[in-house]
Amino acid sequence: MATLAPRPDLLLVALRRSRARTLRARAAAVPRACRPPVPPHAARRVFLGLGAAFVDQLARMASGGAPSRSFVAAARPRQGVSPVEQILKNVEWPDEFPFKPDDFSRFDESSDTVFYSAPRFVTHIDDPAIRALTEYYSQVLPPSNTPGVAILDMCSSWVSHYPGGYKQEKIVGMGMNEDELKKNPVLTEYVVQDLNVNPKLPFDDNTFDVITNVVSVDYLTKPMDVFKEMRRILKPSGLAIMSFSNRCFWTKAISIWTSTGDADHAWIVGAYFHYAGGFEPPEAVDISPNPGQTDPMYIVCSRKKTA
Secondary structure (H helix, E strand, O other): OOOOOOOHHHHHHHHHHHHHHHHHHHHOOOOOOOOOOEOOOOOOOOOOOOHHHHHHHHHHHHOOOOOOOOOOHHHOOOOOOOHHHHOOOOOOOOOOOOOOHHHHOOOOOOOHHHHOOOOOOOEOOOHHHHHHHHHHHHHHOOOOOOOOOEEEEEOOOOOOOOOOOOOOOEEEEEEOOHHHHHHOOOOOEEEEOOOOOOOOOOOOOOOEEEEEEEOOHHHOOOHHHHHHHHHHHEEEEEEEEEEEOOOOOOOOOOHHHHOOOHHHHHHHHHHHHHHHOOEOOOEEEEOOOOOOOOOOOEEEEEEEOOO
């Protein structure tokens, strides 16, 4: 079954309206839409946004109430199959980038440099999700100590969740807090940079074999600039791995993220790859270790085209 892309003229207008209502409600209440990271071993679950039910309802409205094939509904061909894994299969992408500037606005538009000035030596996902991500990395990253391999951990912190003892000659961490980056044992070097102020990556073309990004793609206010830069600095066939859960600092996450659900998030990240150009069709992977019990964990990844 082909997966239908959302109709930008209907879906995104409704998302923006819903997001505006959501932000007004949150302004008058204690923020709980998306919990912040927590110390290790504090396993909790939080649900984001409106998700599939909202998209299904929107599609029914657009079709006059008839049974619909929204992009999330179509992503559920049979029970037990993750809608996140199905969402990027056979996508019919809109001709133009479907998001507007205000989709990348945030409840808190104050300086990110100030927000991240104090180090946070906490985990941003719970232990089962961390183990699932580390296991995934063990399967897809180049073997440890492979000659010539270079890796960029974008939006890095004091831990990268790579396999224990993992080493390469060049593993660069790019993040917002220098104290956190200094503590990261896997990094061979680091760069402190606010990608929302300066999305230009300070690396030569065709430098990295892999780029990783853990639970931070939802904070990018200039994602197209960043993804085009990722394409530039990746070697041909280089792999970009964007991982995310349903945790965030909701005041700093972009509005299109906080007003949608997990499958929608995979579609959004897939759109970044598609419209940046020069990437293979993106794939979504659900590596959630205990669905409904611990933090979910999702991957959207793509390789740079060779030509």
